[in-house]
Amino acid sequence: MSDVPALLVDGLRVEYPTPGGAPVVAVSDLSMSIAAGEIHAVVGESGAGKSTVGHAILGILEPPGRAVRGSIQVAGTALDLVSGTARGIVRGRDIGAVFQDPMTSLNPLFTIEVQIGEAMRHHLGLGRAEARARSLALLEAVGIPEPERRLAHYPHQLSGGQRQRVVIAAALACEPRLIIADEPTTALDVSVQAQILALLRKLAKERGVGIMLVTHNMGVVAEIADRVTIMRRGMVVESGPVLDVLTRPQQDYSRDLIASVPPVAQRLERFATPDQATQRGAAARARIASALHGIAGLDTAGDVPLLEVRRLCVEFGGGSRWRPGRTAPFRAVDDVSLTIRRGEILGLVGESGSGKSTIANAVAGLIPPTAGQVLLAGSEVSKARRAGGAAGLRRAIQMVFQDPYSSLNPRLRVSTTLCEPILFYRLADTAAQAQDDMRTLLEAVGLDPAMGERFPHAFSGGQRQRVSVARALAARPALLICDEPTSSLDVSVQAQVLNLLKDLREATGLAMLFISHDLAVVRQMCDRVVVLKNGRVCEQADTETLFESPSHPYTRELMQLVPRLDAVTRRFPPEGARGAV
Amino acid sequence: MTMWATVPWSVRLAALVALGLLLAALAAPWLAAIDPTDLRNFNLADAELPPAFVEDGDPRFPLGTDNQGRDLLSAILYGARVSIAIGAAAVLTALTIGVTLGLVAGYVGGRVDAVIMRVADVILSFPTILLALLVAGVARALLPEAEAARLAPFVLVGAIGVHDWVQYARTVRAATMVERSRDYVRAAQVIGLPARRILFSHILPNVVGPVLVIGTVHLAGAVLTEATLSFLGVGMPPTDPSLGTLIRIGNEFIFSGIWWIAAFPALMLVVLVLAVNVVGDWLRDRFNPKLRGRT
Numbered sequence: 036m037s038d039v040p041a042l043l044v045d046g047l048r049v050e051y052p053t054p055g056g057a058p059v060v061a062v063s064d065l066s067m068s069i070a071a072g073e074i075h076a077v078v079g080e081s082g083a084g085k086s087t088v089g090h091a092i093l094g095i096l097e098p099p100g101r102a103v104r105g106s107i108q109v110a111g112t113a114l115d116l117v118s119g120t121a122r123g124i125v126r127g128r129d130i131g132a133v134f135q136d137p138m139t140s141l142n143p144l145f146t147i148e149v150q151i152g153e154a155m156r157h158h159l160g161l162g163r164a165e166a167r168a169r170s171l172a173l174l175e176a177v178g179i180p181e182p183e184r185r186l187a188h189y190p191h192q193l194s195g196g197q198r199q200r201v202v203i204a205a206a207l208a209c210e211p212r213l214i215i216a217d218e219p220t221t222a223l224d225v226s227v228q229a230q231i232l233a234l235l236r237k238l239a240k241e242r243g244v245g246i247m248l249v250t251h252n253m254g255v256v257a258e259i260a261d262r263v264t265i266m267r268r269g270m271v272v273e274s275g276p277v278l279d280v281l282t283r284p285q286q287d288y289s290r291d292l293i294a295s296v297p298p299v300a301q302r303l304e305r306f307a308t309p310d311q312a313t314q315r316g317a318a319a320r321a322r323i324a325s326a327l328h329g330i331a332g333l334d335t336a337g338d339v340p341l342l343e344v345r346r347l348c349v350e351f352g353g354g355s356r357w358r359p360g361r362t363a364p365f366r367a368v369d370d371v372s373l374t375i376r377r378g379e380i381l382g383l384v385g386e387s388g389s390g391k392s393t394i395a396n397a398v399a400g401l402i403p404p405t406a407g408q409v410l411l412a413g414s415e416v417s418k419a420r421r422a423g424g425a426a427g428l429r430r431a432i433q434m435v436f437q438d439p440y441s442s443l444n445p446r447l448r449v450s451t452t453l454c455e456p457i458l459f460y461r462l463a464d465t466a467a468q469a470q471d472d473m474r475t476l477l478e479a480v481g482l483d484p485a486m487g488e489r490f491p492h493a494f495s496g497g498q499r500q501r502v503s504v505a506r507a508l509a510a511r512p513a514l515l516i517c518d519e520p521t522s523s524l525d526v527s528v529q530a531q532v533l534n535l536l537k538d539l540r541e542a543t544g545l546a547m548l549f550i551s552h553d554l555a556v557v558r559q560m561c562d563r564v565v566v567l568k569n570g571r572v573c574e575q576a577d578t579e580t581l582f583e584s585p586s587h588p589y590t591r592e593l594m595q596l597v598p599r600l601d602a603v604t605r606r607f608p609p610e611g612a613r614g615a616v
Numbered sequence: 617m618t619m620w621a622t623v624p625w626s627v628r629l630a631a632l633v634a635l636g637l638l639l640a641a642l643a644a645p646w647l648a649a650i651d652p653t654d655l656r657n658f659n660l661a662d663a664e665l666p667p668a669f670v671e672d673g674d675p676r677f678p679l680g681t682d683n684q685g686r687d688l689l690s691a692i693l694y695g696a697r698v699s700i701a702i703g704a705a706a707v708l709t710a711l712t713i714g715v716t717l718g719l720v721a722g723y724v725g726g727r728v729d730a731v732i733m734r735v736a737d738v739i740l741s742f743p744t745i746l747l748a749l750l751v752a753g754v755a756r757a758l759l760p761e762a763e764a765a766r767l768a769p770f771v772l773v774g775a776i777g778v779h780d781w782v783q784y785a786r787t788v789r790a791a792t793m794v795e796r797s798r799d800y801v802r803a804a805q806v807i808g809l810p811a812r813r814i815l816f817s818h819i820l821p822n823v824v825g826p827v828l829v830i831g832t833v834h835l836a837g838a839v840l841t842e843a844t845l846s847f848l849g850v851g852m853p854p855t856d857p858s859l860g861t862l863i864r865i866g867n868e869f870i871f872s873g874i875w876w877i878a879a880f881p882a883l884m885l886v887v888l889v890l891a892v893n894v895v896g897d898w899l900r901d902r903f904n905p906k907l908r909g910r911t
Contacts, residue, residue, distance in 0.1 A: 112693075365673050400806075429808040433804045434802070434803065436799035436803065442798075442800050443800055444818055444821075444824065446822055447821075459807065459809060459813075459906055510807055577745070
């Protein structure tokens with residue numbers, strides 16, 4: 036290992052020229068250095084310019100973006116900012132890249148051997164046999180079992196985690212001095228994420244590679260980074276050793292950002308987020324509360340739970356009655372039973388493929404159960420949802436979706452979207468009254484009622500999610516299904532939306548089915564939690580019981596693997612204790 | 617305004633020409649000297665007079681007269697009106713059928729989709745003109761002689777529309793299948809809206825853009841098909857001539873040196889179709905993200 040830093044950036048400025056206007060500054064005056072063997076995390080919310088930094092170093096800025104000022108040195112050699120190259124520095128040889136989505140960063144038409152070996156044969160001039168030998172060693176180094184067999188495989192034969200390992204192996208192929216890892220674990224489940232993070236840590240240490248880790252996840256930073264740079268709107272807010280920045284942030288923005296991260300270890304009443312929008316509208320929420328009750332047949336007190344899912348099974352594929360398929364059907368949900376009482380928030384957690392969303396769709400009546408029943412106050416949802424069913428039951432279950440960008444019809448004004456269920460179910464007597472209701476709804480979710488006249492593209496992700504909540508409330512439901520409502524939002528916006536949902540629940544006593552892969556979020560939101568794995572229920576318990584003393588091994592494993600902020604104090608214990616990991 | 621600045625000169629010119637011709641055709645009753653469909657304007661004494669700028673030309677008839685002694689300029693203006701009206705009606709018919717079937721096929725899927733798309737495949741395996749001839753021929757045989765002239769435009773619209781809907785259906789079906797899985801459609805389903813409403817007020821506005829572009833390109837094609845059918849004698853009757861009918865009439869006289877009866881309507885047809893095509897192609901490229909940035 037040498038003293039030459041793997042990366043030295045000084046005064047970098049990246050601009051995107053706009054036709055006939057001032058250029059958009061994506062990154063301004065950024066300086067950082069990454070020593071060999073060091074993991075330097077670059078964090079920030081969307082639009083912070085963190086990915087742009089990585090792209091500038093790799094020379095893959097999207098046109099017309101260009102680095103207009105500053106200097107970049109990789110392992111002591113200066114890069115030409117215009118072409119992204121320099122004598123002696125070759126992208127793919129001296130700088131490796133790992134991107135977010137392992138599903139798309141490998142070419143589906145080539146075998147693993149070709150994809151890893153390509154760079155070595157091209158850059159290092161190795162022969163086929165040599166490249167193969169080194170590919171084998173690399174696969175072994177990144178922890179892929181049976182590397183011989185895997186070399187002949189195509190990407191689709193590997194799982195997401197394995198593909199990301201292959202991508203990392205390919206990035207390491209020519210022994211680069213620097214790896215740019217742009218959200219390398221964002222698309223992965225926590226258990227796989229933990230493995231990949233451990234792998235990056237190990238590689239940095241053993242091979243002396245500098246790693247620039249671009250991420251939005253503070254927990255990941257706390258788990259593996261040595262140094263961290265917090266960015267906002269293209270500028271560095273704060274930079275320093277990870278322990279200092281995370282435990283003693285100097286800037287207000289860093290403090291707010293860190294405070295917005297939901298802790299998995301404890302339950303907060305509200306997130307400390309400077310958010311005027313959510314606090315507004317308490318009066319509107321109270322007005323909505325009175326309107327929400329009064330669906331005939333649902334409010335009757337009694338022993339019947341609001342929602343009861345009995346031995347639900349959902350299968351996909353396997354052909355139809357007329358055309359039997361050759362493959363066995365895939366069982367996405369397998370014998371799941373759960374209940375939601377009035378006013379209760381039930382959490383549904385699990386990794387991808389655990390059947391969370393399928394259960395949500397079955398409860399909402401969007402897909403028919405293969406076996407079992409979904410009962411809303413004792414009557415079957417799939418029947419009630421048909422046109423003949425009582426209107427009250429048909430609108431009793433509403434949903435908030437994950438992706439704020441596809442959940443609103445781009446061609447309809449927000450007011451039209453919100454008025455539609457009101458008018459369709461004749462919940463208002465006149466159109467003017469529907470408009471009034473629409474404004475109340477917008478107020479209740481913390482938006483300015485005048486914004487109703489705009490189209491969805493004028494709203495930010497968080498605002499869209501608020502509109503989505505308002506639309507769900509417009510039908511005056513008895514049960515709200517939230518399917519990963521905050522997982523595509525920035526952490527500070529997530530805190531605001533979670534605060535909003537908490538406020539709504541407080542004001543209206545609305546029951547919710549809250550689906551998330553994020554244990555920390557679930558802990559903040561839910562009264563009871565159901566843990567799913569491969570379509571089956573692992574464990575079902577009160578939130579506090581579950582988090583304090585999980586009984587199922589899978590639950591314990593999940594809890595252990597969640598990247599958490601306090602990991603940083605575990606890694607760097609206070610003076611007197613032993614050194615870092 | 618910024619958008620207009622990016623439009624190339626050729627397209628601007630074509631748009632002006634197309635617009636001018638469309639307006640002239642629309643305003644034919646006011647622009648034309650005579651009404652060529654009125655039998656009182658048939659005057660064999662004036663028949664086959666050459667254009668005014670040629671020797672022996674008559675200043676009353678700037679482009680000469682046809683074999684019935686009608687002013688050719690008036691006949692062309694009226695003829696263009698008939699051609700464009702039939703073309704536009706055929707496109708509208710095809711668009712309505714195609715968009716509806718495409719929406720249903722894409723949204724419902726399964727066997728409904730299979731049936732609609734197989735019918736579409738069968739229709740696509742016939743050449744446009746052959747299918748149109750078939751429809752026009754059958755219609756002619758079935759309809760009473762007396763009604764034939766009056767119903768001719770409707771037969772033409774049907775004959776052209778029966779083939780052209782397939783492209784709209786395919787385009788809309790593909791777009792619908794994409795939109796169907798978006799969350800706003802799921803939200804509408806969860807609200808409990810009926811499928812008809814989801815299709816027409818939620819999905820349709822999001823898939824209709826490319827369809828309108830295809831419509832422009834098809835307008836030129838439909839005008840051509842109409843002209844072809846009329847030229848072959850299964851289209852508009854000589855008493856209510858379209859551009860194709862005029863060309864057919866002129867075709868009989870071309871070897872006796874009376875070139876203008878065929879030439880001027882043909883020129884009008886070429887310019888009209890070319891202008892509409894240039895605009896349509898530009899729109900198609902403009903709204904096709906894959907081609908954006910190329911020229």
